[in-house]
Amino acid sequence: MHDTVVFKNKILPYFLLAPQLIITLVFFIWPAGQALYQSFLIEDAFGFSREFVWFENFVYLFQDPEYWNSMKVTFLFSAMVAVTAMGVALLLAAMADRVLKGAGTYKTLLIWPYAVAPVVAAVLWWLMFNPSIGILPYWMKFVGHYWNHYVNAGEAMTVVVIASAWKQISYNFIFFLAGMQAIPKSLIEAAAIDGASPFKRFWQIVFPLLSPTAFFLLVVNVVYAFFETFGVIHATTLGGPDNATRTLVYKVYEDGFVGLDLGSSAAQSVILMILVIALTVIQFRYVERKVQY
Amino acid sequence: MKKTLIAAFICSLSATPALAKTEIQFWHAMGGALGEKVEDVVAGFNASQNEYQVNASYRGNYNDTMTAAIAAFRSNQQPAIVQVYEVGTATMMAAEGAIYPTYQLMEEFSKGFDQSDYLSSVTGYYADQNGNMLSMPFNSSTPVLYYNKGAFAKAGLPDRGPATWAEMEEFGQKLLDAGYACGFTTAWQSWIHLENLSARHNVPFASKENGFGGTDAELQFNGPVQVAHIEKMGEWQKAGIFSYSGRTNEGSAKFYSEECGMYTESSAGYAGINANAQFEFGVSSLPYWDNAIETPQNTIIGGATLWTLRGHDDDAYRTVAAFYDYLSDPVVQADWHQFTGYLPITYSAIKLSEEQGFYEQNPGTDTSIKQMTSVEPTENSTGLRLGNFPQIRGIIDESLESVWNGTASAQEALDRAVSRGNEQLRRFERANR
Incomplete structure (x- = not known):
């Protein structure tokens, strides 16, 4: 006797899976295969002369100091976005968790930015930080600072980190708040009776119990910073000054869509694909299994 | 009732080819006020005769437009005319199978094309080594x-x-x-x-x-x-x-x-x-x-030119040639130059603007022309092709x-x-x- 349900029909399961499989094949596997193939080619923009060159595109990339610079920029940028977005979200969630009156309003307002389209958000920040017409540089002039992120690399990085993290704060906030509300009140009350201060209660009880959420968000935020911040960078700094904010994704765009160097651009996409696969493996293997208390 | 509808439908089908003009696509990268001006120019051309029709469409900035046209070419959907910025010149020139050189096109399909009326300091940037125009100067500035x-x-x-x-x-x-x-x-x-x-x-x-x-x-x-x-x-x-x-x-x-x-x-x-x-x-x-x-x-100049792409029939190229003739017309050219500040591409357009008193009324607008034409270009000042x-x-x-x-x-x-x-x-x- 089997407990499991067995489909008698051999075709029906495949038929039911077909829509999902077709979408995956057409929109993911096929383009990925194309990118892989393209990364082994050197060809002109119109595709008249194409030459199969094996790993020459990759060798070229790894010998290019600018590629390593872009790699460094991406990791630095992602770390800063993740830390900023998660830090602020955790702080806000901890506060919102304690609010008694008007909690709904606060929560709605805090989640709101997530509904803003990335490009719109980027344009808003571009306007606010614009050295000529922006309100923030205007105010900074009063304290004697001349803001110009078109020249200053640190300031350019600050703009893209703020603009990227701002949107992600809302997302992180929802998860942190939900995580906090899932923590049994009895644990916190017991600690309070034992004389633990609110700060201590947070670090000793709430924070460890939130760690699965935090790890999940870390992966999500890093993936976000890697792959979804193109619009922000494109609208604010265009990767400049002197490549200070040119992330790997932005470089793919520049080489492929501006420069029409499809081979190199495809090789870079393949490397990014490997990176995102690695992140996904970490997410499933490590995070989902081990970080449980 | 049904029969009349079907009859009307069939009539409309058979009537269409008789009215049909040759239509071609023209992809450009001019947004805002300049984009409206391009639409005006194209509408002027379409209204000036009833054999040809040019459909202009805005495809984003210069990068976007060029990338879109190349992608379209690779999938056989290319427009007949695409506007490409000066830095894309070498890429376009290298794609010999994709472009129809303007001098050949005009020789074949235009009636009164005279390359000597075009400013050499403008066409030089876009000419082959024998001085033949490969693309049609449209908006050049300095x-x-x-x-x-x-x-x-x-x-x-x-x-x-x-x-x-x-x-x-x-x-x-x-x-x-x-x-x-x-x-x-x-x-x-x-x-x-x-x-x-x-x-x-x-x-x-x-x-x-x-x-x-x-x-x-x-x-x-x-x-x-x-x-x-x-x-x-x-x-x-x-x-x-x-x-x-x-x-x-x-x-x-x-x-x-x-x-x-x-x-x-x-x-x-x-x-x-x-x-x-x-x-x-x-x-x-x-x-x-x-x-x-x-x-x-x-x-030297910047701006963009119009490139004719291969893969269309003779009727389409006849339309392209007629459109280029229209663009080179002194009246059209002088109007475009005066409105936008782009350089006029023909000597007759400069002369017409002078006669109209444009440079006297708008001092400084001829600075760019003088700067471009005062001396004979050398090999260092003809342009860049990289x-x-x-x-x-x-x-x-x-x-x-x-x-x-x-x-x-x-x-x-x-x-x-x-x-x-x-x-x-x-x-x-x-x-x-």
Whole structure:
């Protein structure tokens, strides 16, 4: 006797899976295969002369100091976005968790930015930080600072980190708040009776119990910073000054869509694909299994 | 009832071909006011006859438009005409199977085409080695200097732009002394302060006649003239005489807001400045270093041309030729030139504008024409034809930014840009051999 349900029909399961499989094949596997193939080619923009060159595109990339610079920029940028977005979200969630009156309003307002389209958000920040017409540089002039992120690399990085993290704060906030509300009140009350201060209660009880959420968000935020911040960078700094904010994704765009160097651009996409696969493996293997208390 | 409907339907089917005009697609990159003007020109052409119809569509900025057209070509959906910016010239030229050279097209399908009426300093940029036009000049501009007359009066300066860069320093300092935040800013730094700087001082930007002689050219813009200029610009950036505002034309905002009293920009910026500046401004020619050259050379052009793509039938090409003839018509051309500030592409359009009294009523608008036509172009001032030029511009932008923020000296930055740019040239040569 089997407990499991067995489909008698051999075709029906495949038929039911077909829509999902077709979408995956057409929109993911096929383009990925194309990118892989393209990364082994050197060809002109119109595709008249194409030459199969094996790993020459990759060798070229790894010998290019600018590629390593872009790699460094991406990791630095992602770390800063993740830390900023998660830090602020955790702080806000901890506060919102304690609010008694008007909690709904606060929560709605805090989640709101997530509904803003990335490009719109980027344009808003571009306007606010614009050295000529922006309100923030205007105010900074009063304290004697001349803001110009078109020249200053640190300031350019600050703009893209703020603009990227701002949107992600809302997302992180929802998860942190939900995580906090899932923590049994009895644990916190017991600690309070034992004389633990609110700060201590947070670090000793709430924070460890939130760690699965935090790890999940870390992966999500890093993936976000890697792959979804193109619009922000494109609208604010265009990767400049002197490549200070040119992330790997932005470089793919520049080489492929501006420069029409499809081979190199495809090789870079393949490397990014490997990176995102690695992140996904970490997410499933490590995070989902081990970080449980 | 049903039968009548079907009959009407069949009638409409058979009636359509009789009314049909030859339709072609024209993809362009002109947004805003310029885009509307392009629509006007195209509508004018469509109304001027009843055999042909051109459908213009805006495809985003220059990059987007070119990328879209190439992608379309690869999937056999290409438009008959596409507008491509000057830095894409080498890419288009190298794709011999994709382009229909304008001189061949016009020989075949046009009645009264005469290449000698076109400004040689404009067509030269887009001609093959025998001087034959490969693409149709549409919107060409050249850098000039705009200055704020009110600010000049306040700073006790004469009512003219600085003629030399040494004077630029002096004028800029006087503006700072008069309380202005900066002396001058610029648009398109690579185009104005390296490409045009080299042409104006008759020094090569790249070997092989700036790339006209073959794809094996090497960049040479790290010579003494260019290094000295960029070094000065770096000093001026520190002193406030120059203020960097971005890679494209973000500098306009600083000129409009009267933060900077002078602005080096394309002659095509005229319409925008005219619309946005709440003060009187003058136009003067791009300064030069009088210790580097006695009589400055002509400047080179920027902007875009129309490329005809292969893969259409003769009727379509007849339409294209008719459209190009229409664009070259003195009346159409003079109107386009006067409205946009782009250079007129034919001598007859210049003559017509003169006769109409346009240059007298709008002083300064002929600065760009004089700058382009006053001397005979040399091999250093005909233009640039370099593969992967969009990337090379990017590399130059990055390197210049490192001078402006003080992290590299002019020599270091330009040496680095040359060696990285050469890699791009070799890659292009490799892909197109």
